[in-house]
Structures are given as structure tokens and as C-alpha cells.
Amino acid sequence: MNKSPQAAPLSQVLRSRRWLLWGALLALVLALLGVLVFLAAEYEEGRDQTVLERDAAQVASDIRSELFRNVQTLQSLHSVAPTADSWAAPAAELLSAHREMVRLEWRSSTHALLAYRDTPYLASLSGYLNREQALPDVRQACDNARRFSGPAFSPSYFWPMVGGQGLELMEMCLPVARAGVPNGFLVATYSLPGLLNELTNKAMLRGRGLAFTEPDGTRLALHSTVSSSSSRRRTLQASTLLDLPGHTLMLRMESPRQVVGLFPNVLTAVVGALSLALLAVLALLGRDMRRRQRAELEVADALAFRKAMENSLVTGLRARGMDGRVSYVNPAFCQMVGYSAEQLIGTGLPAPWWPPELIDEYQQRQAVRLAGQTLPREGYESVFQRSDGTRFPVLIIEAPLIDAHGVQTGYMSAILDLTEQRRVEDINRASQDRLQATARLATVGEMASLLSHELNQPLAAIASYATGTLNLLNDTTQAPPTADLQLAMLRISEQAERAGRVIKSVADFVRRREQVREPVAPQSLIDAISPLLGLQAKKQRIRVHIDIAPDLPPVLCDRTMVEQVLLNLARNGMQAMPEGDPPAPERVLMLSVLQSRLQSGVSVVGRAPKSWVEFTVTDRGHGLSAGVQAKLFTPFFTTKPEGMGLGLSLCRTVIEQHGGALTFEPHPPRGTVFRFTLPVA
Structure with missing residues (x-):
């Protein structure tokens, strides 16, 4: 069947629209994937930032706690060593136990140096500058301590050392008293790197960077930095304040991102995997839809072809369930019995095409079939009744109806209308009778022909001898010779006997008796x-x-x-x-x-x-x-x-x-x- 000129462009337009829809859906899924990855990455980064800020605050709290614990230790030092001579030994022991302290001093109320002790871990602390250079910071801290009636810290300062090295130091001044009478100040010089090294949790700082900085970001003291491999990644930073009496320090902690690349963390990877799985499912769904459409077209074509075959059959088809109810009939069967398909579908026993006087016989036959004793596949003859009451002979061929699971669901019957065949058989039977009559006539004709042929000569001879005999008897001029008359009569007898043998031979042939050979x-x-x-x-x-x-x-x-x-x-x-x-x-x-x-x-x-x-x-x-x-x-x-x-x-x-x-x-x-x-x- 030829397609119209508009069919091809229409199919191309529909195909382009279908691909456009699939492309839009794919773009939407990819955009959704990008948004999900971005949001997941932002969420993970915010979570890591929160954890880093909490850890930075924890480090600052730990340093502050340790500094105030040192204050208590320093107070006990002055109580156990009331004199300058007895003070040096406990101070040295205290410096050995606390590496963050680089110097301990006992000064008078006028800031005169009564006793001091340097840390044993830094031999060249005062080798480059005189200690008096730091006296302004000490006085500032002590003035704040007298005002606070407690420990006070000075701003940090850089203290150069021999060899081009140096430390960022900070003074802590603690007022001391004996028997309620002020007895000078106890000054502890802290190293900012020492605070970071000695007063922090090492496990918390593993893989992270920690430093004291100025508000503008300038580093004062460094404990650790992010590794060189991590520096190429995106680094998170968290800053917190270390609030001390008289001075406040800025503590900054750095940490690299835990996961790098397209999927920076597990959640993002899971979201990406789910999105990719969604794309795969969409691709499979599209392929399945195409296959389903092709299968539906093939099934529709096969159904239309099967329907066309069923409608063109002259053989009636009928399907019945195990309970005897009709589930399918084709147009040929409907035309055969004179009922529509709607009138026949769902009907049970007795069937509407059964003659009333044969219902009992047909019921018994159906009971035998439904009991499992199926009739032979070569079929059996029966009589149906049309809707107008006329009867007609049929040949029924039945077979089990098996579904796709191999289970018998009923019987499939093919019904042939034998009306025309019976009519032809009657015509043939009548023709056969006429042919047999013709054969008998032909046999009689052959017999007559044989008889006429075979009897022609003896009869002619008999006639000739009879004529000669009459001529002899009619001749009155002389007496007929007795010998000639006897010979003529003998010849007539012989020819008559020969005619009899001919008749007997033909009769024997017709009657199939043994002939003389x-x-x-x-x-x-x-x-x-x-x-x-x-x-x-x-x-x-x-x-x-x-x-x-x-x-x-x-x-x-x-x-x-x-x-x-x-x-x-x-x-x-x-x-x-x-x-x-x-x-x-x-x-x-x-x-x-x-x-x-x-x-x-x-x-x-x-x-x-x-x-x-x-x-x-x-x-x-x-x-x-x-x-x-x-x-x-x-x-x-x-x-x-x-x-x-x-x-x-x-x-x-x-x-x-x-x-x-x-x-x-x-x-x-x-x-x-x-x-x-x-x-x-």
C-alpha cells in the first residue's frame, strides 16, 4: 500500500520531536546532576568548615586552660621558695617541665630583678639583645596585673637570637604577696611557638596547620602547615581569638579538603552515582520503549494478519473453555449457524445450534470429552441447526487448547459444512448409477456387435444352403438327387451349430466363463x-x-x-x-x-x-x-x-x-x- 506524500515528512517531524524531547530530558537530568553535585559539595564544605572552627575553638580553649593552670603552678612556686636563694632551684625544675616557658623572673614592686632562671632548652636566648630591651613589655604586663589583681599578659614581640634566628615572645606578670603584703611580681616569658607545641592536642592537629597571626593575617608563630600535596587542594581556614587578660591573640587553623576531584566527598559521589544510574535507567527505558513500540507494531501486524486469515476462512473456528462455554468464534462459524459473535460468546451447554431432539446425545458426548476422553483428531460428523431452524451436516475436528504455560484451557474446534459435499456426493452417486446403466447398455451393445459380426457368416451360409435346397426341390423336370439334399441339410446343420457356438462364446465372455482357446x-x-x-x-x-x-x-x-x-x-x-x-x-x-x-x-x-x-x-x-x-x-x-x-x-x-x-x-x-x-x- 502506497504512503501519501505527507506521511514521510510527518514521520520525520514526529521523530525529530521525539529526539528533541529526549534531548531536553537528558539536559534536565544533567543540570539536576550538576546542581546536586554543587549543593552536596557546598554542604560538605560547610560541614568541614564547621568542624574546623569547632576544633580551632577547642585548641584555643586548651591553650587558655593550660596557661591558667600554669598560673597556679607559679603561685605554688613562690610559696615553696620564699627567698631568692631558694627560688632558683624550683624555678629551674619548673622550666624543665614546661617547655613553653623560656624565662622565669622574680622582680620587686619597682621592677628590680631579684632572681631569674632561663630555660635549659634555649642557651642563646639573651646572646643577641639585653633582657632590658623587653622591660617595657614586662612593666605593661605588671601594671595590668596590679590593676587586675591577677595575672596579665603583654602583647607579643619578636626577640632576635644569635644566628639570625628569633622567637615571638609574650610576657605574663603575676603579682605575689606574703602574709598579705605585696612581695613583687613573678614574670614568666612564654614562647608563642612553645604554646602551640606544648599546650595543644597533637592528634587533633595531625595533617592540619596551626599558627598565631595578626588580625591582618601576618603569622607570628607557626606550629605546622598543610602538606605540599594538600596545598594544591582547596584548603579550609578557621580563625579564633585567644582572649587572655591584658592581651588577645589570633589563632588560625588550616585543613585540606578530605576528598578531591569531581566528587569531593562520599555524599557527592553517592549523588553522582544515583544521577548516573538515573541516566542509565532513562537510556534503558528509552530502549525498552523503542523495543516495546516495535513489538507492539509487530503484534498489531500479526493480530491484523491473523484476523484477516480468520475472516477469510470458510472453515468455522470455535474455542471453548473446560466448562464448555464458548470463548471465541470466527465469522465463518457465525455465518454457518446464523448467529452473531455477541450472541455466541459466553454461551454454555446446551449450545444454541444443537437440534432439540439431539440435545441429550450431544450432552453425553460433551461430558465424555470434558472428562478427559477426547475424541480422535480425524474428526467426527454431526448435525447442526441454523437460527432459522434448518439442519445441515458438519464435520468437527477438535484438539486441546494449550496456553503458553503448557496448561490445557479448553478445546479448539474446526467445523466444516458438509452440505455442499453431501450434494456433490448425491450427484456423483446418481451419475454413478447412470454410468453403470450406460455400462450395461454398452455391454449389451458390445454383445450385440459381437453377435452380429460372428453370426453374419453362419447365417449367410445357412441362407445360401437353404436357397440351394429350395431350388433343387422346385425343379420339377427331374427328381432331386438325394445325396445333394443330404449334403445341403448337413451344411445347414453345421452352420447352425457354429452360430450356436458363437452365441455361447460371447455369452461366456460376458459372463466371464472359460472360453475355448x-x-x-x-x-x-x-x-x-x-x-x-x-x-x-x-x-x-x-x-x-x-x-x-x-x-x-x-x-x-x-x-x-x-x-x-x-x-x-x-x-x-x-x-x-x-x-x-x-x-x-x-x-x-x-x-x-x-x-x-x-x-x-x-x-x-x-x-x-x-x-x-x-x-x-x-x-x-x-x-x-x-x-x-x-x-x-x-x-x-x-x-x-x-x-x-x-x-x-x-x-x-x-x-x-x-x-x-x-x-x-x-x-x-x-x-x-x-x-x-x-x-x-
Whole structure:
């Protein structure tokens, strides 16, 4: 079926729109994936930032706590060492235990140095500058301490050392008293790097950077930095204040991101994986939809094709469930019984097409079938009733209806309307009767023809002898000779007896009784029909090839009947080769006579086994089909428009009456061989 000119552009537009929708959906999913990854990354970064800020605050709290714990230690130092001489040893011990302190001093209320002790870990602390250079910071811290009546810290300052090195230091001044009377100040010099090294949690700082900085970001003291590999990543920073009495320090902590690349953390990776899985599912869904559409189109085409076949069938189809209810009928069945499909679907037993008087019989038959005893697949005949009440014969062929799971769900029936077949059979039966009557008439005609032919000579002879006898009796001039009259009457008797034998011979042939036969040479049988065969072969441009084996014995037969058989078979062979088929060189009819190798094998006492002579007629025609071979010797069966179908049947009857057999077989590459046997005399 040709498509319209607008069909192709319309399909292209629909296809482009479908791809546009899929592209928009893909872009939407990719955008959603990007947004999810971005939000997940921001969330993870914010969470890491919060953790870092909390840890920075914890470090600052730890440093502050340790500094105030040191204040308590320093207060106990002054109580156990009331004099300058006794103070040095405990101070040295305290410096050895606290590496963050680089110097301890005991100054008077006027800031005069009473005693001091340097840390044993820094030998060159005062090697570059005199300690008096830091006295302003000490006085500031002590003034704040006197005002606060407690410890006070000075701002940090850089203290250079020998070798170009230096430290960021900070002074802590603590007022001391004895018996309620002020007794000077205890000054502790802290190293900012020492505070970071000694007063922080090492496990918390693993892999992180920690430093004291100015508000503008300038580093004062560094504990650790982010590794070089981590520096190439995005680094998180958190700053917190270390609020001390008299001074506030800025503490900054750095930490690298834990996950790098496209998916910076597990949550983002999971979201990305889910998004990619969604894309894969969409791709699979699209492929499945395409396959489903193709399958639906194929199923629709198959359904339409099956529906067209069912609607074009002349055989009725009917499906019934195990309970006997009709689940499907085709239009042919509906037309057959005169009901619509809507009237038949769902009907049970008794069926509306059953004749009322046969309902009990059909009910019993259905019960046997539903019980599992199914009828044979070659079918059975039944009688249905149309909606108008007319009856018609049908042939029902039923088979189990098996579903896709191999379970029988009912029965599928094919119903053939035998009305036309019965009508044709009746016509054939009537024709057969007429043909049989015609055959009887033909047999009577043949008998009459034989009788007229055979009786012609004896009757003519009888008439001739009777005329001569009358002439002798009517001659009054002289007395009739007695001897001539006796001879004439004898000849009349002989011819009458011969006429009787002819009548008896024809009657015996018709009644299939044994006839009187005589020894006849095979050559004489062929010579008798050769003139007739030559005339017909010349008309049809067919060469007749005769092959007679030498020294053949005579056969015992009825000469006239056997000659007629040979003539009939030869004429049939010529008629099997119409003009031009086969070509002229192959248009040959072969007649052969030879001694048959077949012997009866049964002998009577005193007699030898019977021998046979075989006659063969071979043509080069198209041969015989299987249907023709099955009916070849059937009376009144013929393939000729003008034939009666009695020739081969009578030929076989004649040969069988002689005790022989008439057979046929194909002659490769084309043609047919007819052969018959006659007993040797």
C-alpha cells in the first residue's frame, strides 16, 4: 500500500520531536546532576568548615586552660621558695617541665630583678639583645596585673637570637604577696611557638596547620602547615581569638579538603552515582520503549494478519473453555449457524445450534470429552441447526487448547459444512448409477456387435444352403438327387451349430466363463494388428518399433480377444504422445515380446511348471499421475473427453480370464510401460 506524500515528512517531524524531547530530558537530568553535585559539595564544605572552627575553638580553649593552670603552678612556686636563694632551684625544675616557658623572673614592686632562671632548652636566648630591651613589655604586663589583681599578659614581640634566628615572645606578670603584703611580681616569658607545641592536642592537629597571626593575617608563630600535596587542594581556614587578660591573640587553623576531584566527598559521589544510574535507567527505558513500540507494531501486524486469515476462512473456528462455554468464534462459524459473535460468546451447554431432539446425545458426548476422553483428531460428523431452524451436516475436528504455560484451557474446534459435499456426493452417486446403466447398455451393445459380426457368416451360409435346397426341390423336370439334399441339410446343420457356438462364446465372455482357446504364435498376433497400427501411427507421425524375441513358443489364447487387447494398448500409447510432445526423434511406440522369466512354481503331478510369454507396450508420453494410477482400471474412469472408460477394464478382464496379469510402471525418463503375460501353449 502506497504512503501519501505527507506521511514521510510527518514521520520525520514526529521523530525529530521525539529526539528533541529526549534531548531536553537528558539536559534536565544533567543540570539536576550538576546542581546536586554543587549543593552536596557546598554542604560538605560547610560541614568541614564547621568542624574546623569547632576544633580551632577547642585548641584555643586548651591553650587558655593550660596557661591558667600554669598560673597556679607559679603561685605554688613562690610559696615553696620564699627567698631568692631558694627560688632558683624550683624555678629551674619548673622550666624543665614546661617547655613553653623560656624565662622565669622574680622582680620587686619597682621592677628590680631579684632572681631569674632561663630555660635549659634555649642557651642563646639573651646572646643577641639585653633582657632590658623587653622591660617595657614586662612593666605593661605588671601594671595590668596590679590593676587586675591577677595575672596579665603583654602583647607579643619578636626577640632576635644569635644566628639570625628569633622567637615571638609574650610576657605574663603575676603579682605575689606574703602574709598579705605585696612581695613583687613573678614574670614568666612564654614562647608563642612553645604554646602551640606544648599546650595543644597533637592528634587533633595531625595533617592540619596551626599558627598565631595578626588580625591582618601576618603569622607570628607557626606550629605546622598543610602538606605540599594538600596545598594544591582547596584548603579550609578557621580563625579564633585567644582572649587572655591584658592581651588577645589570633589563632588560625588550616585543613585540606578530605576528598578531591569531581566528587569531593562520599555524599557527592553517592549523588553522582544515583544521577548516573538515573541516566542509565532513562537510556534503558528509552530502549525498552523503542523495543516495546516495535513489538507492539509487530503484534498489531500479526493480530491484523491473523484476523484477516480468520475472516477469510470458510472453515468455522470455535474455542471453548473446560466448562464448555464458548470463548471465541470466527465469522465463518457465525455465518454457518446464523448467529452473531455477541450472541455466541459466553454461551454454555446446551449450545444454541444443537437440534432439540439431539440435545441429550450431544450432552453425553460433551461430558465424555470434558472428562478427559477426547475424541480422535480425524474428526467426527454431526448435525447442526441454523437460527432459522434448518439442519445441515458438519464435520468437527477438535484438539486441546494449550496456553503458553503448557496448561490445557479448553478445546479448539474446526467445523466444516458438509452440505455442499453431501450434494456433490448425491450427484456423483446418481451419475454413478447412470454410468453403470450406460455400462450395461454398452455391454449389451458390445454383445450385440459381437453377435452380429460372428453370426453374419453362419447365417449367410445357412441362407445360401437353404436357397440351394429350395431350388433343387422346385425343379420339377427331374427328381432331386438325394445325396445333394443330404449334403445341403448337413451344411445347414453345421452352420447352425457354429452360430450356436458363437452365441455361447460371447455369452461366456460376458459372463466371464472359460472360453475355448487355441495355440497362437506371438508373431501372428503382432502381424494381425500391424496394418491398423501403421495407419494410425502415420497419421500421428509416430514410429512403431517392434521387437520379437526369436524362437518364442505359441501362447494359448483367444486370438480375437488378445488382438483387441494389443490394439487397445497400442492406441492408448499413441494417444499419450500428442502432436509435438515429445519432439519428433523421441516419438516412438515400442512393442516387444519375449519369454518371461516368471514361472508359477506350482506344478500338477505329471506336468511341468507353467511358462509365460510377456507382451510389452511402451510409450514416451508424460506418464501417469498418482491419482490416475489409483483409478486406471476402474470402470468408466477415463482421461479422454470422448472416452467411455471401459477399454483398460475390459483388457484386464480378458487377460485375467486367460490366467495372466496386466500391469503398468513408469518408463524413465518419461513414458509408461504396459505389460501382460499369456501362458505358453
